[in-house]
Amino acid sequence: xxxxxxxxxxxxxxxxxxxxxxxxxxxxxxxxxxxxxxxxxxxxxxxxxxxxxxxxxxxxxxxxxxxxxxxxxxxxxxxxxxxxxxxxxxxxxxxxxxxxxxxxxxxxxxxxxxxxxxxxxxxxxxxxxxxxxxxxxxxxxxxxxxxxxxxxxxxxxxxxxxxxxxxxxxxxxxxxxxxxxxxxxxxxxxxxxxxxxxxxxxxxxxxxxxxxxxxxxxxxxxxxxxxxxxxxxxxxxxxxxxxxxxxxxxxxxxxxxxxxxxxxxxxxxxxxxxxxxxxxxxxxxxxxxxxxxxxxxxxxxxxxxxxxxxxxxxxxxxxxx
Amino acid sequence: xxxxxxxxxxxxxxxxxxxxxxxxxxxxxxxxxxxxxxxxxxxxxxxxxxxxxxxxxxxxxxxxxxxxxxxxxxxxxxxxxxxxxxxxxxxxxxxxxxxxxxxxxxxxxxxxxxxxxxxxxxxxxxxxxxxxxxxxxxxxxxxxxxxxxxxxxxxxxxxxxxxxxxxxxxxxxxxxxxxxxxxxxxxxxxxxxxxxxxxxxxxxxxxxxxxxxxxxxxxxxxxxxxxxxxxxxxxxxxxxxxxxxxxxxxxxxxxxxxxxxxxxxxxxxxxxxxxxxxxxxxxxxxxxxxxxxxxxxxxxxxxxxxxxxxxxxxxxxxxxxxxxxxxxxxxxxxxxxxxxxxxxxxxxxxxxxxxxxxxxxxxxxxxxxxxxxxxxxxxxxxxxxxxxxxxxxx
Amino acid sequence: xxxxxxxxxxxxxxxxxxxxxxxxxxxxxxxxxxxxxxxxxxxxxxxxxxxxxxxxxxxxxxxxxxxxxxxxxxxxxxxxxxxxxxxxxxxxxxxxxxxxxxxxxxxxxxxxxxxxxxxxxxxxxxxxxxxxxxxxxxxxxxxxxxxxxxxxxxxxxxxxxxxxxxxxxxxxxxxxxxxxxxxxxxxxxxxxxxxxxxxxxxxxxxxxxxxxxxxxxxxxxxxxxxxxxxxxxxxxxxxxxxxxxxxxxxxxxxxxxxxxxxxxxxxxxxxxxxxxxxxxx
Numbered sequence: 001x002x003x004x005x006x007x008x009x010x011x012x013x014x015x016x017x018x019x020x021x022x023x024x025x026x027x028x029x030x031x032x033x034x035x036x037x038x039x040x041x042x043x044x045x046x047x048x049x050x051x052x053x054x055x056x057x058x059x060x061x062x063x064x065x066x067x068x069x070x071x072x073x074x075x076x077x078x079x080x081x082x083x084x085x086x087x088x089x090x091x092x093x094x095x096x097x098x099x100x101x102x103x104x105x106x107x108x109x110x111x112x113x114x115x116x117x118x119x120x121x122x123x124x125x126x127x128x129x130x131x132x133x134x135x136x137x138x139x140x141x142x143x144x145x146x147x148x149x150x151x152x153x154x155x156x157x158x159x160x161x162x163x164x165x166x167x168x169x170x171x172x173x174x175x176x177x178x179x180x181x182x183x184x185x186x187x188x189x190x191x192x193x194x195x196x197x198x199x200x201x202x203x204x205x206x207x208x209x210x211x212x213x214x215x216x217x218x219x220x221x222x223x224x225x226x227x228x229x230x231x232x233x234x235x236x237x238x239x240x241x242x243x244x245x246x247x248x249x250x251x252x253x254x255x256x257x258x259x260x261x262x263x264x265x266x267x268x269x270x271x272x273x274x275x276x277x278x279x280x281x282x283x284x285x286x287x288x289x290x291x292x293x294x295x296x297x298x299x300x301x302x303x304x305x306x307x308x309x310x311x312x313x314x315x316x317x318x319x320x321x
Numbered sequence: 322x323x324x325x326x327x328x329x330x331x332x333x334x335x336x337x338x339x340x341x342x343x344x345x346x347x348x349x350x351x352x353x354x355x356x357x358x359x360x361x362x363x364x365x366x367x368x369x370x371x372x373x374x375x376x377x378x379x380x381x382x383x384x385x386x387x388x389x390x391x392x393x394x395x396x397x398x399x400x401x402x403x404x405x406x407x408x409x410x411x412x413x414x415x416x417x418x419x420x421x422x423x424x425x426x427x428x429x430x431x432x433x434x435x436x437x438x439x440x441x442x443x444x445x446x447x448x449x450x451x452x453x454x455x456x457x458x459x460x461x462x463x464x465x466x467x468x469x470x471x472x473x474x475x476x477x478x479x480x481x482x483x484x485x486x487x488x489x490x491x492x493x494x495x496x497x498x499x500x501x502x503x504x505x506x507x508x509x510x511x512x513x514x515x516x517x518x519x520x521x522x523x524x525x526x527x528x529x530x531x532x533x534x535x536x537x538x539x540x541x542x543x544x545x546x547x548x549x550x551x552x553x554x555x556x557x558x559x560x561x562x563x564x565x566x567x568x569x570x571x572x573x574x575x576x577x578x579x580x581x582x583x584x585x586x587x588x589x590x591x592x593x594x595x596x597x598x599x600x601x602x603x604x605x606x607x608x609x610x611x612x613x614x615x616x617x618x619x620x621x622x623x624x625x626x627x628x629x630x631x632x633x634x635x636x637x638x639x640x641x642x643x644x645x646x647x648x649x650x651x652x653x654x655x656x657x658x659x660x661x662x663x664x665x666x667x668x669x670x671x672x673x674x675x676x677x678x679x680x681x682x683x684x685x686x687x688x689x690x691x692x693x694x695x696x697x698x699x700x701x702x703x704x705x706x707x708x709x710x711x712x713x714x715x
Numbered sequence: 716x717x718x719x720x721x722x723x724x725x726x727x728x729x730x731x732x733x734x735x736x737x738x739x740x741x742x743x744x745x746x747x748x749x750x751x752x753x754x755x756x757x758x759x760x761x762x763x764x765x766x767x768x769x770x771x772x773x774x775x776x777x778x779x780x781x782x783x784x785x786x787x788x789x790x791x792x793x794x795x796x797x798x799x800x801x802x803x804x805x806x807x808x809x810x811x812x813x814x815x816x817x818x819x820x821x822x823x824x825x826x827x828x829x830x831x832x833x834x835x836x837x838x839x840x841x842x843x844x845x846x847x848x849x850x851x852x853x854x855x856x857x858x859x860x861x862x863x864x865x866x867x868x869x870x871x872x873x874x875x876x877x878x879x880x881x882x883x884x885x886x887x888x889x890x891x892x893x894x895x896x897x898x899x900x901x902x903x904x905x906x907x908x909x910x911x912x913x914x915x916x917x918x919x920x921x922x923x924x925x926x927x928x929x930x931x932x933x934x935x936x937x938x939x940x941x942x943x944x945x946x947x948x949x950x951x952x953x954x955x956x957x958x959x960x961x962x963x964x965x966x967x968x969x970x971x972x973x974x975x976x977x978x979x980x981x982x983x984x985x986x987x988x989x990x991x992x993x994x995x996x
Contacts, residue, residue: 035816035817035818036816036817036818036819037818038812038816038818039812039816039817039818039820039821040812040818040820042808042809042811042812042816043808043809043812043813043820043821043824045805045808045809046805046806046808046809046824046828046868046872047809047820047824047827049805049861049864049865049868050827050828050831050865050868050869051827053839053843053861053862053864053865054830054831054834054839054865056842056846057839057842057843057846058838058839058842060842060845060846061838061839061841061842064841064842064845119738122731122734122735122738126731126734126735127727127728127731128728128731128732128735129731129732129735131982132735132739133735133738133739134982134983134986135978135979135982136738136739136742136743137738137742138978138982138985138986139742139743139746139974139975139978140742140745141922141989142922142974142975142977142978142985143746143971143974144925144926144928144943144944144967144970144971144974145926145928145944146928146944146947146948146967147749147944147947147967147968147970147971148745150749150947150963150964150967151745151746151748151749151752151967152745154748154749154752154960154964155745155748159761159762159763160752160760160761160763160960161763162748162763162764162765164763165763190741190745194742195989198986198989198990199989199990201986201990202990202991205990243833244832244833247833247835250835251835251836251837253836253837253928253929254928254929254944257928257932257948258948269837270835270836270837270929273837273838273840273841274837274840274929274932274933277840277841277844277933278844278932278933283841283844283845286840286841286844287841287842289837289841290835290837290838290839290840290841290842291838293835293837293838294834294835294838297833297834297835297838301833372888372892373891374888374891374892393891393896394891394892394894395891395892395893395894395895395896399892400892400893401888401889401892403885403888403889405883405885407883407885407886407888407889409886409889409890409904410908411907411908420890420893420903421893421894424893424894424895424899424903425894468893472893472894478892
């Protein structure tokens with residue numbers, strides 16, 4: 001032991017590489033300072049735009065939500081504290097919309113995960129026409145949601161649509177609550193399965209072929225290799241895909257707007273906010289709903305990160321929220 | 322072509338870490354010099370400072386007699402080959418090799434001629450219009466060399482240029498690098514962590530550790546006269562055997578044998594003011610199967626008897642491995658060397674000994690053998706400073 | 716699934732071919748349906764047939780004769796292109812810094828952009844509606860371009876920094892050793908290598924802006940800045956009393972074509988762009 005400590009003091013000892021400053025004092029060289037300056041200058045425009053367009057409005061939104069502010073009666077504007085929150089949270093329409101949004105989110109994300117995994121496996125492993133499948137699968141991702149929604153609407157419209165006639169005449173499915181919700185979910189799932197599949201495919205590519213071979217040698221059949229090897233290895237990719245899709249699904253607006261306009265209680269929280277704001281011109285209530293949605297989304301993200309912790313790549317950043 | 326002089330060159334990083342400390346090297350015109358050492362020893366940093374890719378904190382770098390510390394890489398007239406080859410993926414082989422000439426605004430005819438000449442030398446003529454992605458590892462390596470030689474620079478800098486090749490190709494390319502350097506006669510500074518490359522390629526070798534130059538010299542000189550424990554252990558394959566030993570009344574006591582010191586060694590030790598506890602070093606080839614020796618030869622050394630753990634027959638000779646009881650020699654340098662080759666992770670007990678003996682030896686695996694070693698070839702080191710107590714160099 | 720590369724028998728191939736076919740049908744049917752509608756004559760529009768019995772281009776002629784659609788198309792193209800250019804330029808700067816430089820605030824930027832990526836757009840609609848009205852941005856191009864850039868930036872920073880991390884930066888050193896000035900090293904070596912990533916990002920950002928409906932319908936009030944997705948929902952047909960189905964379908968097909976072209980031409984890049992950011996986080 002003493003020999004070792006002697007060593008470090010020898011002329012040619014390893015002390016040459018020891019950090020002389022230690023961690024406490026970091027003296028920056030000119031080059032380092034220049035690098036910091038350049039880095040900050042480069043991110044400044046992007047950071048300023050993002051913060052200015054989201055940060056300020058969300059603060060403004062909180063302020064608006066504490067006001068009675070109806071554009072039809074501007075002279076009645078006044079600070080009302082949490083009254084708007086009371087109004088919204090005791091309103092049946094809000095809770096219906098909340099329930100509808102949650103239902104659509106959960107059901108569509110589950111379907112997307114299953115179908116997306118299937119599509120990912122097909123895109124990843126198909127022996128024929130891989131390029132074709134990958135290209136075609138991108139079309140739902142790329143297409144404008146409103147366009148797809150119109151396609152579905154006309155397909156289910158009595159007389160006009162090929163699907164409506166398939167499921168029996170004179171049903172007017174889009175005007176009945178349960179079928180309408182199913183169609184909304186169908187439209188949502190159709191559009192987003194490819195995106196889900198791409199995220200999962202990236203995860204699939206990370207599963208080493210040797211691992212699957214080893215599992216096969218160890219006696220695992222195809223299904224076991226999928227559930228016991230692929231899924232655990234892909235878990236981070238799956239969680240990221242789930243997180244992004246859940247938050248995205250919760251914002252659902254376009255499909256409902258085109259398919260039902262929110263009739264028969266198929267409205268989502270985003271639709272409710274829009275209706276209060278643009279149709280009702282009630283800024284106070286609209287802003288209150290905006291804040292509530294923001295809080296919900298934050299909670300979902302927080303729960304995801306907490307539940308899955310470091311398993312998710314990028315959780316480092318997510319953890320910083 | 323020019324000589325390169327490093328005069329007390331030091332690199333200290335902004336966070337205070339000292340990467341290279343007071344390096345003094347004089348590289349002669351046309352010399353092939355190797356910087357070698359374990360990872361993190363500062364050899365690549367030194368090379369990057371010569372290249373101009375990293376600033377020199379203090380000291381002076383002169384190329385052809387002129388101070389170049391402040392010059393940009395492009396104004397130093399030196400070429401570099403990178404470990405990853407750093408070929409431009411969007412250019413063909415021809416464009417890659419022509420790139421430095423184009424930047425120097427050389428006329429088209431000259432570019433054409435120089436690229437073709439270099440391609441000829443490196444046997445790349447038929448690949449000139451391919452992209453790097455379509456080349457094998459060895460071909461990419463040659464393109465990187467080609468890009469360096471087209472400019473006829475004052476010096477070549479090579480940063481582990483062969484480490485990405487497989488073992489067989491590496492040996493092949495080693496000889497061609499050597500031939501190329503002799504053919505061009507250009508100064509070359511070559512960084513490697515592979516001591517075999519260092520021994521076989523260089524005119525002189527610079528061994529570095531922890532940012533400090535340990536020893537500079539011709540390969541054979543470093544092998545015969547290592548100035549310290551680190552150089553002794555780093556140069557040579559298989560490496561030197563080290564055992565703890567005690568000096569007492571002109572006798573060297575170790576778990577191998579009790580050995581009377583030769584006159585030569587005794588004198589060296591006296592002038593070196595040796596401590597009592599030392600580390601004894603014996604190279605594998607200084608052992609021999611005692612059964613093959615006559616009495617006169619035996620008298621020049623000592624023998625020990627041990628059970629052969631592993632026996633490797635190389636055809637020309639045999640490697641016999643023994644495990645001796647007793648504590649291993651310990652020092653910071655030996656620990657670092659072990660960490661570098663990864664042997665620190667291999668659990669061992671006792672002292673591991675490697676001997677290279679004649680192919681004619683009757684030694685058998687698992688049986689005991691009497692092994693002799695040369696008393697005059699023993700080297701002794703100070704365990705605390707690592708200094709070679711029997712250093713016979715100048 | 717998870718076949719281990721065994722023999723590629725005809726049976727296995729045809730099984731895959733069937734699965735491929737399912738995917739193709741899945742992806743194409745809604746698109747083909749809206750195309751089919753757009754080519755139907757007024758008479759056959761409501762016959763429920765998947766393939767038109769009578770073909771016509773009247774719907775296309777009609778929409779291009781209305782200023783409502785033509786202006787919306789102009790708005791869509793202009794707003795999407797301007798947003799894309801700005802978002803990609805700002806994103807490139809930020810992504811270079813994130814991928815290559817060491818500075819404080821890097822993690823904060825990554826965190827902020829992740830936050831923005833998950834931000835519920837509708838939460839912005841109320842305050843932006845009020846803010847833009849008071850500063851005169853409501854119902855103008857910049858009024859839409861600003862939120863588009865904001866929501867495109869996270870995508871652009873993520874994708875680009877993933878691409879930038881892939882660039883072997885040792886090449887920059889090599890170029891310097893080959894005699895290049897820093898500007899030359901950037902122009903001749905780094906820029907050509909970064910270009911594909913920037914291009915891919917531009918496509919993704921364009922698709923994002925082109926697709927938007929919520930902002931387009933909330934922050935516009937006239938055809939001065941209304942984009943096609945928003946305009947579609949206000950379509951009444953060529954004349955007041957006509958069923959707008961044919962016109963809407965035709966307009967829908969028109970704004971779908973560029974996307975299909977992008978997808979066909981740049982499938983590989985789009986996949987690479989969408990997945991690179993996802994894996995590396």
